[in-house]
Amino acid sequence: xxxxxxxxxxxxxxxxxxxxxxxxxxxxxxxxxxxxxxxxxxxxxxxxxxxxxxxxxxxxxxxxxxxxxxxxxxxxxxxxxxxxxxxxxxxxxxxxxxxxxxxxxxxxxxxxxxxxxxxxxxxxxxxxxxxxxxxxxxxxxxxxxxxxxxxxxxxxxxxxxxxxxxxxxxxxxxxxxxxxxxxxxxxxxxxxxxxxxxxxxxxxxxxxxxxxxxxxxxxxxxxxxxxxxxxxxxxxxxxxxxxxxxxxxxxxxxxxxxxxxxxxxxxxxxxxxxxxxxxxxxxxxxxxxxxxxxxxxxxxxxxxxxxxxxxxxxxxxxxxxxxxxxxxxxxxxxxxxxxxxxxxxxxxxxxxxxxxxxxxxxxxxxxxxxxxxxxxxxxxxxxxxxxxxxxxxxxxxxxxxxxxxxxxxxxxxxxxxxxxxxxxxxxxxxxxxxxxxxxxxxxxxxxxxxxxxxxxxxxxxxxxxxxxxxxxxxxx
Numbered sequence: 001x002x003x004x005x006x007x008x009x010x011x012x013x014x015x016x017x018x019x020x021x022x023x024x025x026x027x028x029x030x031x032x033x034x035x036x037x038x039x040x041x042x043x044x045x046x047x048x049x050x051x052x053x054x055x056x057x058x059x060x061x062x063x064x065x066x067x068x069x070x071x072x073x074x075x076x077x078x079x080x081x082x083x084x085x086x087x088x089x090x091x092x093x094x095x096x097x098x099x100x101x102x103x104x105x106x107x108x109x110x111x112x113x114x115x116x117x118x119x120x121x122x123x124x125x126x127x128x129x130x131x132x133x134x135x136x137x138x139x140x141x142x143x144x145x146x147x148x149x150x151x152x153x154x155x156x157x158x159x160x161x162x163x164x165x166x167x168x169x170x171x172x173x174x175x176x177x178x179x180x181x182x183x184x185x186x187x188x189x190x191x192x193x194x195x196x197x198x199x200x201x202x203x204x205x206x207x208x209x210x211x212x213x214x215x216x217x218x219x220x221x222x223x224x225x226x227x228x229x230x231x232x233x234x235x236x237x238x239x240x241x242x243x244x245x246x247x248x249x250x251x252x253x254x255x256x257x258x259x260x261x262x263x264x265x266x267x268x269x270x271x272x273x274x275x276x277x278x279x280x281x282x283x284x285x286x287x288x289x290x291x292x293x294x295x296x297x298x299x300x301x302x303x304x305x306x307x308x309x310x311x312x313x314x315x316x317x318x319x320x321x322x323x324x325x326x327x328x329x330x331x332x333x334x335x336x337x338x339x340x341x342x343x344x345x346x347x348x349x350x351x352x353x354x355x356x357x358x359x360x361x362x363x364x365x366x367x368x369x370x371x372x373x374x375x376x377x378x379x380x381x382x383x384x385x386x387x388x389x390x391x392x393x394x395x396x397x398x399x400x401x402x403x404x405x406x407x408x409x410x411x412x413x414x415x416x417x418x419x420x421x422x423x424x425x426x427x428x429x430x431x432x433x434x435x436x437x438x439x440x441x442x443x444x445x446x447x448x449x450x451x452x453x454x455x456x457x458x459x460x461x462x463x464x465x466x467x468x469x470x471x472x473x474x475x476x
Contacts, residue, residue: 003106004042005033006065006074010084014049022048025080028110033078039106042074052087053136062091069098069105076106082114082125083132092129096122151240154233154250160208163223170252177255179205183224184256184264188418190444193221193268221268230254230261245382246375262410263417286318287341287442288453294322295456295471299329303337320455333457339465344446344453345434347472351449365416371409378402451475 007029011021026044033039045061052059062085068074079085086092099105099116107116114128115121150156156169164176183196194217201214207223227234231254232247234240239247256264284290286303293300301320316336323329378399385395434442454471 001038003039003075004073005039005076005078005106005108006043006045006068007033007041008045008047008062008065008077008079008085010047010050010052010059010062012049012051012053019046019048022046025084025110028080029078029108032108032110036108039078041078043068052084052091053133055088066094066098070101072102075104076108078106078108079110081109081111082128086129087132087136089126089129089133092125096125151233151235151248152242154248156250156252162226162228163208164226164229164255165252172253172255180224180229180255183220184260186438186441187224187264187267188260190440191438192440193217193224195438195440196220225261225265225268227261228252228254229256230258232258241382243383243386245379245386259413259417263414266411266414267418284443285439286320286337287439287446288320288344291443291446291450292320292335292340292453292455294329294333295454296332297322297330299323301329301333301335301455333455335455335458336465343465343467343470344450344472348446348449351474363416363420365413367409367412371406371413374402374406374409378406447475449475 007026009022009025009029011025014021026046030041033041045065047059047061050059051057052062065074065077069077077085086095096116099107099122103117105117107114107121112128114125116125161167161169164173164180165171166173179200183200186196187193197215197217197220200220205215206213207215207219222237226237227239227247228250231249231252232239233250242248284303288301289303290300299322301322303318303320305318306316316338318337319334320337320340321334322331324331381390381395381399381402384390385392434445437445450472452473454473456469456471458466458469
């Protein structure tokens with residue numbers, strides 16, 4: 001009679017992703033099964049780079065193993081060691097429940113002989129898992145303390161080298177640092193994160209883990225908002241605050257300034273929506289959507305694809321129209337899209353040529369000194385509380401108004417930074433650069449000069465584009 005076993009292998013950390021650890025376990029338990037008469041490893045259940053100690057981690061293959069044991073798909077389980085299967089008592093109890101329901105199941109490990117179908121075997125397993133759990137907890141505390149000391153000293157921790165730095169985690173990787181800098185500039189100039197994400201994927205850029213998969217939007221956002229970009233030591237994605245109450249600075253080369261990083265984070269969190277006007281939104285696929293207005297009712301005109309248009313056919317591929325009554329408009333005005341876009345771009349080109357003057361330097365934000373004072377007062381209060389010179393209650397009472405003022409000042413600083421970058425980013429050479437810009441950046445250039453374009457009806461039978469039927473409302 002053949003006994004079909006499920007082989008289980010697990011390792012908590014696989015930095016290189018090569019699965020060498022779990023493959024060694026697989027080799028060993030298959031070797032043991034091979035010398036037992038009638039035993040056959042019917043399926044391998046592999047949880048690579050997955051912790052069995054962390055309570056919030058789900059192990060997919062362990063869960064599948066339990067289901068297959070209960071349903072009778074396999075007749076038992078073999079693993080390298082019991083602690084590969086369980087380091088939390090609750091996981092062991094779930095496994096024991098299955099063996100109590102099916103006493104005929106086989107259990108075997110390479111390093112020990114434990115029989116979960118017997119009372120003595122289950123008791124021994126509970127003791128072993130309890131000790132393994134304590135060992136993991138003790139190791140976790142030691143590692144946490146070590147990382148805290150490293151963080152307080154501004155030194156690097158473990159894991160993969162962060163995106164933007166070489167393997168030493170101190171020296172910048174020029175190509176990656178340049179990508180981050182460009183992405184920051186684009187975000188502050190109005191480019192959407194989704195646009196930058198698509199560009200990175202098209203270039204084949206991967207995260208530091210080099211998984212072989214295209215970089216995800218979540219990973220990109222994490223890269224662009226990492227506090228270490230501005231030189232800060234980070235713990236779990238947040239600035240690490242030292243015993244003196246101040247953010248700890250790292251020992252590596254920064255990629256951007258703290259002010260620029262805060263502005264990028266604010267943009268990605270949507271804070272800037274409070275000072276965007278309604279027609280400044282970037283959720284448009286066409287250049288003049290929302291900028292054109294119907295002269296009959298004042299409603300913003302939107303773009304629509306011509307359903308009859310095919311590749312190579314004459315006429316405009318799309319048109320701008322005043323939406324129908326149910327959408328808030330009169331539906332009486334429409335205009336071909338391509339000639340309208342071309343005409344407005346030419347107008348902007350002429351406006352840029354007339355306005356060409358020597359570039360002015362960035363305007364300094366007037367609140368810098370006060371923000372620095374508030375930051376110093378906050379750090380002094382935290383330091384005094386940590387050294388027991390003042391009580392926690394007193395510190396909190398004094399901190400709350402300072403933190404509120406700091407948040408307001410940081411908001412104003414971020415707003416100032418974004419507006420400065422947008423002002424400089426809107427200056428482009430339309431003859432060379434404009435077509436290469438993403439649509440949101442093109443719209444920013446248009447709206448630098450134009451508040452709105454009023455479109456008058458063309459009349460029945462009109463086919464030729466007539467610029468005289470447009471009233472351009474120029475920005476002040």
